[in-house]
Amino acid sequence: MGMQGNLRDMAIADLIQHTCQDRKTAQLRVEHSGQQAILYFDKGNVVHASLGDQAGEEVIYAILRWEEGKFDLEGGVMPPERTIKQSWSGLLLEGARRLDETGISFFQSEPETYLEANEMAQKFEDILKELGGEVNGYLASTLTGMDGINLASHTKAKVDPEAVSAQMAMLIKLVHTSVEKLGAGEIEDNLTTTDNAYLLIRFLPGKQYYLGIAADRKNGNLGNMRLISKMYVDRLAKAMPR
Amino acid sequence: MNKLEQLIYQFRSELGADFISTDVVGMDGLSIAGGSIDPSFNSTDASARFAMVMKLADKVSEKVSLGKVDDNLVTTDKAYIISRFLGNGSYYWGVAASRNATLGNIRMMMNEYADQLWDAIPR
Numbered sequence: 001m002g003m004q005g006n007l008r009d010m011a012i013a014d015l016i017q018h019t020c021q022d023r024k025t026a027q028l029r030v031e032h033s034g035q036q037a038i039l040y041f042d043k044g045n046v047v048h049a050s051l052g053d054q055a056g057e058e059v060i061y062a063i064l065r066w067e068e069g070k071f072d073l074e075g076g077v078m079p080p081e082r083t084i085k086q087s088w089s090g091l092l093l094e095g096a097r098r099l100d101e102t103g104i105s106f107f108q109s110e111p112e113t114y115l116e117a118n119e120m121a122q123k124f125e126d127i128l129k130e131l132g133g134e135v136n137g138y139l140a141s142t143l144t145g146m147d148g149i150n151l152a153s154h155t156k157a158k159v160d161p162e163a164v165s166a167q168m169a170m171l172i173k174l175v176h177t178s179v180e181k182l183g184a185g186e187i188e189d190n191l192t193t194t195d196n197a198y199l200l201i202r203f204l205p206g207k208q209y210y211l212g213i214a215a216d217r218k219n220g221n222l223g224n225m226r227l228i229s230k231m232y233v234d235r236l237a238k239a240m241p242r
Numbered sequence: 243m244n245k246l247e248q249l250i251y252q253f254r255s256e257l258g259a260d261f262i263s264t265d266v267v268g269m270d271g272l273s274i275a276g277g278s279i280d281p282s283f284n285s286t287d288a289s290a291r292f293a294m295v296m297k298l299a300d301k302v303s304e305k306v307s308l309g310k311v312d313d314n315l316v317t318t319d320k321a322y323i324i325s326r327f328l329g330n331g332s333y334y335w336g337v338a339a340s341r342n343a344t345l346g347n348i349r350m351m352m353n354e355y356a357d358q359l360w361d362a363i364p365r
Contacts, residue, residue: 167302168302171295184321
């Protein structure tokens with residue numbers, strides 16, 4: 001994955017938000033007026049930033065006001081160290097507060113967008129956490145777009161939500177196409193039984209997103225899973241922005 | 243009628259009015275026995291398509307370390323489509339039944355017939 005561009009077209013805050021929401025591991029180099037800042041992302045968190053001799057959160061706050069300059073985002077680059085512990089949304093919030101004091105806005109898109117996106121992701125995760133409490137033998141759940149990008153996930157087991165989301169998206173797409181071509185009706189859900197687990201995929205209304213649930217086979221109950229999934233797709237759909 | 247076809251016929255009769263289609267399919271997507279009573283349900287097409295689904299389901303399950311796939315159930319507003327690996331996984335058994343069917347019953351019946359079907363496949 002690599003992307004180059006100009007800050008005129010994409011603000012630093014937008015770059016941080018999108019890279020984090022996509023849960024990427026990456027390096028972002030930004031040049032402005034002879035200075036170069038380097039940011040490191042690890043699985044969707046900003047973990048290190050440097051600008052000359054400076055490192056850490058203050059670098060983020062300093063560069064958020066840059067409106068001109070080039071950027072180069074390169075995927076898969078591991079951070080050399082970790083100087084930032086704050087969440088990406090916390091960094092942007094604090095950055096916005098500081099800029100607010102100076103009357104500058106750092107977003108090219110609507111200023112509330114990243115807050116809304118973060119609140120929405122949190123809302124989905126809260127719903128998935130509740131769902132987890134109701135499914136027998138619960139292992140993990142995910143809310144994912146049909147592009148395979150994970151919007152929110154909740155896991156109790158050692159499951160990589162990103163990998164699971166992408167794989168399940170491929171499966172439900174193939175099932176959906178197959179059912180459509182056969183004229184076998186409108187798909188409601190797909191349930192895969194393995195020797196260790198049950199894996200249920202159910203579309204949200206509109207079929208742009210799906211809810212995936214994994215439960216342990218020994219303790220799971222198919223009827224319970226299907227019923228709970230029906231209830232929660234409605235809740236998740238209602239929580240979607242209009 | 244060979245043994246495999248006899249078993250298919252028996253299963254079909256037990257399922258009764260809810261039966262739409264059933265096939266025993268190689269993982270090359272070609273059916274070796276079975277068929278559909280519903281002219282609008284193309285069982286040849288279904289066999290090939292769900293061979294792909296089973297292959298992908300198995301690959302997905304392996305990638306996320308959830309074990310080997312036993313079966314895959316698709317629920318639509320018109321039908322249940324159940325695909326189940328037989329024996330060593332070189333064949334799968336597909337069943338399509340109407341939404342009026344009792345899903346638990348179908349799965350139980352498939353459990354009963356699966357080993358018999360595997361044994362009846364010519365090898």
